Amino acid sequence: MNVFSLVQKCVILVLSLQDVALNFLTFPDPGDGMFMAQVYNISCPRVQWGNSNVSVEPFAWSLSAASLEVECFSGITFFNYSGNLSFTMTVEDSVVTLTKECDTECRTTDCRREVCHIAARVKSLQVNPPSLLLDRALNTAQDYVNAKLQTYLCDVAATALSKDLINTTTVPPRPPPSVVYGPVDVADMPTLKAVQSLAAALPLLLGMHIEVGVVSNTTFQVQFSFPQLLESAFDTGINVGPSTDSSDEGSFETFVSFVNALRGVLSKNQRYIPDTMHWAFLPGTIRALSFTGVIPEGAVLSVDMTLSNLSCGDNYICSVNADRGVLFSNLRMDHGGDVGQLFTNYLGDFLADTLTEKVSAYTRSLGKERFDLPMRERAVSVNAPPMVCVILYVLLSSMGTVYFVRRSTRTTIATVDGDPSVVRLLLEDTVLCVGVFVCIGGFLWSNCTTGASVIVGGELQVYTFSLLGTARDLWSAGLIPLSICVFVFSGVYPYFKLMSILLFTVVLQRPHSRVLHVIDLVGKFSLIDTFVMVILVSGLTIVDMVEVNILPSFYLFIVSTLGSLLLGNYATLCWRRREFGLNNEDSAHDALLSAPEESPEDDRVTSWSWNTIWSSPKYKGRIVLLVFSCLVLLPPWLFPTLLYRFGGLAPLITKETNRLNLFYLSLSSGTVCFWVMVVSVLVIPLLFAWFPKNSFFISWYACDVFALACVASLLQLNQFVQFVLGGGADDFYNAHASLLWPMFPFLLHPVVFWVLVLNSLPTGETRLTKFINHWVNREPYA
Incomplete structure (x- = not known):
């Protein structure tokens, strides 16, 4: 049979060791007596040799060793004697070579001893305490062993090995050990x-x-x-x-070092091979x-x-x-x-x-x-708050709705003809109050329950996400700024915003107050918890092995956040509007202040030629904003934007790096998160070019929220991953992330957005027009 075919069927090993020094090796007891003596607790405090080579190949096995010295101790009993036995053995330059022939299954059919030279001798053999009878017996045994050792190793041991190679009988598996059956299979x-x-x-x-x-x-x-x-x-x-480290992590450090070395060996990539491999055993x-x-x-x-x-x-x-x-x-x-x-x-x-x-x-x-058995405890998930709390909240919110609606009837609301409009009043206030209390209930439900869980192997729930739990864990993991942002904007501010809507509408009857507009504008930062979840999920997920399971509570939080944004738009733009034929004297002054100073002719174009459009400063500015928005917003959705790097042993089972654009990043957390990001981070920012005509979209613009979530969470991603997995897991699994080039121009868009919004707050579009004229036409700006 040719050599190539045998290579496909045979185990081949060529091993070379240099300057080996082993200490305190232990061996199992022989069991049976040796020369009427019982030997036990065998240990060798010193095993040292210079160079050795082992070669196991299809047609030959060989072993060579030089300058081997072994020093061992054991306990010994001999009739009534009990003591300690010490012996030292040395082996000079020795060579053993077996030549053989193999069949198609790489089983040996013929084996011959080609070379066998083993210069081994027992250097010392003595007991403590001394025993005259035993010392004489050991001296005789030492002389006998030294005289017969070469012959035994070459004629007996090598011959026995040859016969074992030819023998094709394999011992059958042993039955499972007899043990105590426990309560769990x-x-x-x-x-x-x-x-x-x-x-x-x-x-x-x-x-x-x-x-x-x-x-x-x-x-x-x-x-x-x-x-x-x-x-x-x-x-x-x-x-x-x-390893010089005496901690309990020594054995794990040994395992990691060994596996990393194997990665370098099998992939032929030397960078995985550490300079020093630690072997605790x-x-x-x-x-x-x-x-x-x-x-x-x-x-x-x-x-x-x-x-x-x-x-x-x-x-x-x-x-x-x-x-x-x-x-x-x-x-x-x-x-x-x-x-x-x-x-x-x-x-x-x-x-x-x-x-x-x-x-x-x-x-x-x-x-x-x-x-x-080493295993992390199951993370407890809460799927619903106590039913008593739910019923109590429904009763209190119903009473609050009745109170606010009845209180608002004291305000004079009439049509332009002077007729009272009680139906309109009751309908508006009821819808607003019910919407506010429903959103507050949704936030309370989602804050008190589990929004997501980390599942390992489809069975083990090792970590759970909730709003308060995430803020607490981020704080414990050292991500204090991110923890504060999540807690304030997702845990406190939504309630403050919703109660402010009730205060400025139903109570104060001032829906056009600038204070309410600012509160509504900042309310979009409640989405930071959603975006942080999306980013962290990508750092924890390993497909088919470690997954993040999104629970209904997380979607309820998103729906409540979107509902609060709709209520903010309704309260600031639609509630008690004069365009519906109503006259609210208390809010007329605020409506006047917030009304845009735009003439009807501004949006009228007599000829749809490019020259006509480009001659208008307003449309010129909008085209510039649209082009700018497309240039900075589309690349993150089309090109890799976030780079995740996985370390430790994770690259053995997954890619070492993962590049994601915003499309795949949002899609990894489910359809709801995908559409939330598409609308708030892409579609509405593109429509921002028509600001302030579509100023009601300001509270839905979330590029700034996403940018804050990216910078805050990506820079400290590994800290959170290590907190989730537990201490000391950095060698097993670690994750780092960084921003790629499309994200840097993306960060410019929120800056331009806030400049234009702040510039237009005092008197509507007048300031915006001046700014566009100054920027596009280089006109004086004051």
């Missing part, structure tokens, strides 16, 4: 359901496809399959050693490490995990017995040729048992009878 554990969903949605992760399946009531299996040939190479000097250092590896297509690595006496609460927190509550078994490699067979037969169970003991030792060290 593994299949019903919320965390496992989320893990299964995440595994199914994961793309190829480091060349692997991950599957999680339930084996029994207490056991589930994690399977890593390689659907395509995986090649990796790593050849560079790197310091590999234990590796008690020593490796000066330099290089390897080349090939895992064949179709190879499968699997392990079973058993949970003893599993119990789960409604908050997602599950616990098991502290003593051997988490058991690993059946660590196997299938379809891996002769390497997979050796791994399954001799190494898999040993590694699984060792891992079980390590985990059990850790859980017992906590000093509790049960061990809580």
Whole structure:
């Protein structure tokens, strides 16, 4: 069989280590007595060698090592003697080479020992306290081992390895361990359901496809399959050693460092490989490490995990017995040729048992009878306020409506003929009062309930958004200015605006007051909470894995905000208007002040030629404003405007960067948010070119609100993400955002908007006309 075909089926590994120094290695007890002596608690405080090379290839296996020295200790019992045993072993330059032949499945059909030279000797072997009988026995054993070790390793061990390679029998999987059945089956554990969903949605992760399946009531299996040939190479000097950080995050730091190194190996991108890899479980250092590896297509690595006496609460927190509550078994490699067979037969169970003991030792060290599996508690969501509060609010708002409507009948309202208009009065005031109290109720409902939730794996609700909760969490995350903006404009100002509408209309009968106009104009900043939600959602969402579920309360908040804007327009522009044939003496002065000073001839064009239109300063200014609005407002909707950068381990499962324009940004939060942004950030700003003729759109203009939300939230996005995920998760998932070029000219539009609005406030369009003439025609402006 040719070499290329074997590469597709065989595991290939070429490993080179330099200047390896390991400390305090521990080994499981042999179990049976050795030469009538019992050895236990084996540990090696010092293992050191210079250079070593391992090569596992289809036609040859080889091992070479130089200057190996091992120093170990153990306990020993020999008849009535009990003490400590210490021994030192050295290995000089040694080489072992096996040549072999393989079939089409990379299983060895013939294996021969080609070279075997192992210069190994036991340097010292002694016990403490001294024992004359045992010392003599150990000296005899030391001489015997030194005389026979070369022969044993080459003739016995190498020959046994050759036979094991030829043997095609693989041990069957062991049945699940016998454990205590808990009140919850593994299949019903919320965390496992989320893990299964995440595994199914994961793309190829480091060349692997991950599957999680339930084996029994207490056991589930994690399977890593390689659907395509995986090649990796790593050849560079790197310091590999234990972390100096003694905190509990050391093991996670090890995992992150290891995975980042694999990212660099598999993607052949050296920037992912850290200068120093921290290994909390590796008690020593490796000066330099290089390897080349090939895992064949179709190879499968699997392990079973058993949970003893599993119990789960409604908050997602599950616990098991502290003593051997988490058991690993059946660590196997299938379809891996002769390497997979050796791994399954001799190494898999040993590694699984060792891992079980390590985990059990850790859980017992906590000093509790049960061990809580690491998982964030379920975030509580509130879908509706107490019904008693709802009924009480309906009664109070009904009483308030009756009071305000009855009070307003004392004001003289008449037609131009002098006839009283009670029906018009009652209808207007009733609609206005009902609208105000409905909007206040909508705001109260949405503020007291959950507007959105972060769902992981379609099962785990790890975080919830509400107005008060978002403001509090933004404050706790260090985003104090943004927290204040959200709380003031979305939590306080809507009520102030709605009550001001009642005050200036039904109570004071002054709907054209400049104070009310300003209050109505600033009311649009209530949308800042909506825009902040849209921006933060894009920083948390990973498609099919981590999603933000928008709840009805969030849409209710948007509807209430839009309703308050409509009520503001109605109160300032339509309520008690003279054009409807009514005469309100109390508001006549305010109406006069706010009426635009525009002659009927201003909008009359006798000829629709471009020369005629361009000769009018008014239309010239409007065309300039329209062109300017198109140039600065359309690019953010057409070109990438926001850049999200994801770090940690997130790029393993999603894109490292995500560029969004406003179209996709708004669409990511649902249809309602999309249309709100289209109307308030695009359509109405474009219509602003006809200001002040369409001045009633001022309160709907939200480019300034969106710009404030962008600058405030994007600059501190990662702080909020880390707060949501919990402390110490920056290495696992982090998100940063920045503005791209279309957003910078976009920021000019709110500036021009406020300049024109403030300029036109005193006397309507007179100031605006002067400003346009000054800007377009260079006429004197005073």
